[in-house]
Amino acid sequence: MSLYKIISPKDFIQLTKTTSKSRIITVDASWHMPNTNRSGLKEYKEGPRLPNSIFFDIDDVKDDQSSFPHMLPTVSIFNKKLSNLGLLPDDTLIVYDKIGNFASPRAAWTFTTLGHEGSVYLLNNYNDYLKLNKQDSESYPLEHGTIDKITSFAPTNYQVKKDHIKDQVIDIHEVKKLVDSGEIKNYNFFDARSFDRYSGAAPEPRAGLTSGHVPGTYSLPFLSLVNSETKGLLPKEELKEAILKTLNTTGAEFDPKKPTLTMCGTGVTGVIIKTALEESGLVDSSKLYDGSWTEWALTYGNQPVYVAKKE
Known part of the structure; x- marks a missing residue:
């Protein structure tokens, strides 16, 4: 979770x-x-x-x-x-x-x-x-008016005692090793970008960045897991069904026995699907490839672009 x-x-x-x-x-x-x-x-x-x-x-x-x-x-x-x-x-x-x-x-x-x-x-x-x-503005208040600071609190001496980076993050070197060794097949590895960006059919929003996906990853577009109007995460009882339905639509596979990884364009929406997967109960925990497609494409851009196979 x-x-x-x-x-x-x-x-x-x-x-x-x-x-x-x-x-x-x-x-x-x-x-x-x-x-x-x-x-x-x-x-x-x-x-x-x-x-x-x-x-x-x-x-x-x-x-x-x-x-x-x-x-x-x-x-x-x-x-x-x-x-x-x-x-x-x-x-x-x-x-x-x-x-x-x-x-x-x-x-x-x-x-x-x-x-x-x-x-x-x-x-x-x-x-x-x-x-x-x-x-009910009294029960659900909002603060109005223009301010010029990003905080109203005095500076502190904030200190972390223990981080969880190793449990939450996978880096490009680890991903490359999984791809090169073929071990990536032993993971559920989901990409939160749109299917067209994942498949290479649509360009990336960042100029000069090739489209496609990391070999061995599957498509799980984050928009399928949020309310189309409010963009809020779907209720917990609906998430599991939405995830499995979306994976079926994109031709992806899910194995509850495999560890799970997520990614996206730059590590933002990858956290949305990470949260959804954990909240749905389909996985206990997962790791984010923080650099995501931007890092991968810019690092290995001289290699062939991996696009989804057409049925």
């Missing part, structure tokens, strides 16, 4: 009324693809926001030595960034984004993978919260 928990807007409000052992801090982790002309930071500052929110930027809290976007930060970078945000190790965090569930699973996964000690919840989801706010 995921290191973080899924929470509905109603349960989130209930949590704020019952939890007193730690601070409850909402975390706006909104992030948008470059071609959308939207800025998560700008929208956070302009509002509305969930009360008591800070802004967590996956393009800032990252490995600054990597040439690939928003890669998982080192523990030292994580400590520094969270200290600047004014967080404490035992804070209860409610992570959300204004798309629904897009970058917020990535942010929640970052917190727990790097070893945040307090409870981390993924709000499912902000758009449902907005609907409830329109019905």
